[in-house]
Amino acid sequence: MTSTIDAGVCGFIGLGLMGMGMAKNLLKKRQHHLIIWNRDTGKARDLATAFPGRVTVANTPKEVVSTAQVTFSMLSTLEASAAVFEGPDGVLAGTGPSTAIVDCATLTPERMAEMATQVEEKGAIFLEAPVSGSKGPAEQGTLIFMCAGDKALYERVAEDLDAMGKARYFLGAVGAASRMKIVVNMTMGGMLACFSEGLGLAKAADLPLEDLLEILDGGACACPMFKLKGPHMLRRSYDAAFPLKHAQKDMRFAVELGDKLAQPLPVSAAANEVYKRARQQGHEDDDFSAVAEVTVHHDKQVNGGAANGKAGRA
Template identity: 45%
Template sequence: MTTYGFLGIGIMGKAMVENLLKARFSVNVWNRTGSRCAPLVGQGAVQYQTPAEVVATSDITFAMVSDPAAAEALCFDAGGVLAGITAGKSYVDVSTVDPETSAKIAKAIQDKGGRFLEAPVSGSKKPAEDGTLVFLCSGDKALFDDAQPALDVMGKKSFYFDQIGQGAQMKLVINMIMGSMMTAFGEGLALGDKVGLEMGDIIDVLAQGAINNPMFQLKGPQMANGNFSPAFPLKHMQKDMRLALLLGDEHDQPLFTASAANSIYIKARQEGYAEDDFSASFKVIKKD
């Protein structure tokens, strides 16, 4: 029976581990703030004090952390992932990082005889809870196949791309589109409100047309009611927009719309909305 590890018990990680436990998988867990593991231990997970211990006692270890700096620290710091990697151990990073960070971690894992798969996810809190995430994977194909039972529990679809970095690139492209859509949606709701249209009516009309999508129907009513509880924190969306813009610069691809949207997220962070949901970009768009 495969034993899974999971590093990073945040909004996403907690929900993902809960689904693994519900499927009766054996799961070892670690989080920098150890108390966050307590509810999972109560459901059957085994908690360890360092990432290295989780990796050493697990066949396949997943990690979900906030950004490239956190992913590198998790891997390379004392007591980190690399300290637990030996031949036969497998590491799946589901964090959203830049391709260069992913390649750096992959090489370090492989140099110690381990297997590496990058598998950033498309989806936020609700899909994580429902087990309907989409995994964007690249790296060791055999590990992709071996991890499939866990991926199937946590998600509804897993894509595989040949080259390390392509999973990260796909995630940045997807989140760049989503982040830009959210700011355009916010501007539409704000303009409609200014001219006297009910936001609920705008959302209902959108639902009947070609541009309708689940994000508008989920986030729209929450935005109209002033509910910005974080499913995907705004600070993480701004990080992903920044990484996408850097990717565009590297490949000489202008990203005019994404650049404008990123400016809105930066302003929202400056105004204190970093920990709110990324839909809180609406707060800096809508001015009374």
């Protein structure tokens, strides 16, 4: 269905690792004027400078929502979501019958359902739309959207989602998209933790790690994530595309969901503990591939941190 908001005013809240790339793709590929808000006002001003005449920097989230025809939100944590959504000048304060909210964060299903109820009680409409992909796909416009909630809103913003991503799925009632995102990130986090253990075992067995990467890439274990992350893990280079603290948060969400559903998740529970240990060693703001510091480079740890300070940082 063709979007009904071409050349309209679109809101965007949250210009972090993911949100900045997403907002830029809306500006490059669509004809919207963006009204934006970010806690770091410098990032908002930088975006306005990069797209003169196309971007308005709002003073509050309330101003964004009360002005825009559709507002996209991309906030990284439950705490940030609550503060921005429910604050005195937050999203809810600006919500009314003409409001449409598309929340792209990775939150719990319960939190998404609560937000949807609060929005709908004000006569507005809500779509949850978490994404699969990290900083690179956000910049490239190749995210995968998992959506649930108001089907008409999903169809209304279809072209906007297509500008930011390569695929989109509508999964039903609010909560379903967050559950799917948790499953996806749990699987990804578990895979990387196991990969890291494999590198660690090969190292302990005095095997050439570069050869291991080639052997894995040439067989049934080949996958884009191992091919991308493996060389960085060997070099201890962890510039954040997906911060480890967020990966561990998502593993925790998965374990909690498993507990609620009485679904055994022994592998994911163990992987969660490995990510927690990496956080304790000071790698929470590094890329989640820094899990290698626990299983591959643990012999180089000094006093709970990397031997040369922040691992992999020039």
